[in-house]
Amino acid sequence: MTKISILGCGWLGLPLAKRLIEKGNSVNGSTTSENKLPILKGAGINPFLVALESESISESINAFLAESEILIIDIPPKLRAVNPDSEKKVFVEKIKNLIPFVENSSVKKVLFVSSTSVYGDQNDLITEETNPNPETESGKQLFLAENLLRKNQNFETTILRFGGLIGEDRHPVTSLSGKENLANADAPVNLIHQNDCISIIEEIIDQSKWNDAFNAVAPFHPTREDYYTQKAAEQKLPLPQFSPEKSNIKKVISSDKIGTVLNYKFRLEDY
Template sequence: MKQNKPQIAVLGCGWLGFPLAKKLVMEGFPVKGSTTSEAKMTLLKENGIHPSQVVLTEEAVLGGVTDFLKDVEILIIDIPPGLRNVTSTTKSFVSKIEKLLPYIEQSSVEKLLFVSSTSVYSDANITVTEEALPDPDTESGRQLIEVEKLLLNNPNFKTTVIRFGGLIGADRHPIKMLAGRENLENPDAVINLIHQEDCIGIILRIIEKEAWNETFNAVTPYHPTRKEYYVKKAAEMNLAIPKFASDKPSIGKRISSAKIEQVLAYTFRKNNL
């Protein structure tokens, strides 16, 4: 008998994937979740998520990936590229997804949502919409674009890509890393952040609206300058005030989320970050 709601699998139950999976369970979806940690299997099960241990490597997919994908209609891929500060292609996120693809193609998955990043766009003093051609400055951004293409061009399932800006939440904020630092660049560039609650809300709206074969930029429409925002946040959180250098022009893009508001009729819940 077919479930009233489609079975969803969340590949990567980390900082975003785990609360997302819990919210999907609350909304009545049958949910599978993957983790690389055997210790986390119990936590997933305790929260109503059918757990699987799945590890992607550049050579193979390890663990119970076939069981994880069985009877799944919607697959959400939310795993970090793990390429921060990497400047060469010796470590390949693309290879990991290429190894995963045959398992998806042979499964019941009909729709796929890939969590990407606005790092696929270069930094420039422009407003960026989904119509802009990606031109990443980092290895992580370059490999994310390659993965987006792999998934969007695959005829075996419908793919929607969501490019999130900087992720923040109750336990995560960039000011904690910037507090007290000096000579920070780009004081007049604007912030492009999004709260975890809106990340989850937008993903649920994509599923609800059946918004497949789409690409969305997802950034809260709140864009004070970096200097204005981080000085204020440091003061609010009783942290050392960061100091910005103003000896050269600021460079930084402004990400537009207008498509999300128009196509998904989504209203951001956390506007004043």
Template sequence: MTKISILGCGWLGMPLAEALLDKGLQINGSTTTVEKLSLLQSENINPFLIDIPSIIDEGSLEMINFSSSMNSFLHGSETLIIDIPPKLRSASVPADEKTFVKKIAALIPFIIKSTVQNVLFVSSTSVYGENQGTVDESTIPEPETESGKQLLECESLLKSNSNFKTTILRFGGLIGFDRQPGKYLAGRENLENPESPVNLIHQKDCIGIILKIIESDYWNETFNAVSPFHPSRESYYSQKAADLNLPLPKFDHSKPSVGKLIENNKIINLLKYTFTEPNL
């Protein structure tokens, strides 16, 4: 039985693991929360408690425990899915320390010496700057946020390693399940960029695209993954708020709108993926 390891069984990783189990695959899943281990086990996911240190101290107990967990987590797996958020918005995390880059760098030696042949890295369209206009996978990213900058650096670290094949999956804004877009901006005022296009993707399509990549063996690729649905921020979020009977957001039209539009043609034409939730 083919085994897949999912590093990060959270909002996306957990239902993804369940979908892969339905395909008859064996799944190792990680969490940083002790309380969640029993939940993973109840879903027939082999549970692992893994919190990647950003400071590597070879002799420390933390590093010894991490090394043991990672070796077991990756053992026998053909594919590793990395789905952990950068978490760089907290003021307590100094941006210049590149904490997320260090964590991904810490993983690579373990991947190299494991049975893993393929890595799928869940990235984000934040690697593109808001002023880059219409972008696709051939566009050179110009990230503006710290999260986007570190994600792009992590992409490069993984892709440049020839010991395994890496596919990069850049998701747009994630919605679905408990993430209702109508709640995001409801009642807020003086919102900028009313005419900028939205670049979102539903959880169901996130999972569907990952399944398609694995089934089709599309490795050493980069994909932008967003729905082919790009209304303006104002029209979209106003309608979603109205659908939930929430106060409408109010936008500032005094300045020109800026915002990128993410093309997804490669997902459709190369991967041959059909969106299940095209109109969000």
């Protein structure tokens, strides 16, 4: 049995924790909401109320990390403030604040959930060898946080960069439905389903693939117009209307490394 701490038991972290427990692991899970503590406990998770801030961290952090061999960090940057300048480097500072506690704990392996936004909108086939060039503040801070963790010699870090997240209860088509003049009609989609997210994390742990980086995007890249029009029709939603103007975004994220290194096959039927 491996003891694993998951920082952030939200949309992905909670079902991930349940899957890891099903496989015989012991899981500590964190939340920032006191109301969620009974939910975590009811799922068999050891629940902890942990608030990670740029200048402070909850006293429960030591107990949350205690005796764990693996730490999974799955917290979003959340940089959509009214004044973006006030949010500069806040996420990075949170990770800086967390690292000394990880160093002083039993944790030897860290899995950091990042995003393909670290690559920006380069018009290329993107692989793990592509130099990141983030354009958004969120992407910039994720990349800085990745580097902070990877250069630390006290633990081994694997970076997992997910594409756009979808699931049974989460899909971009619900917000695009019925809208008009949407941009980038011919841009390829780079998506990953929650089920694949969880399974890939399982494989990284089971195969002990540390000190590495993986892009995680389904090998399925129809245009935005084709894909979201089809999904809206399937869900009987008003169809989105796209601008006929051509896009210069041709970015396709390759997940070939996941196939070759982890021998992982995506569940394309979920898409």
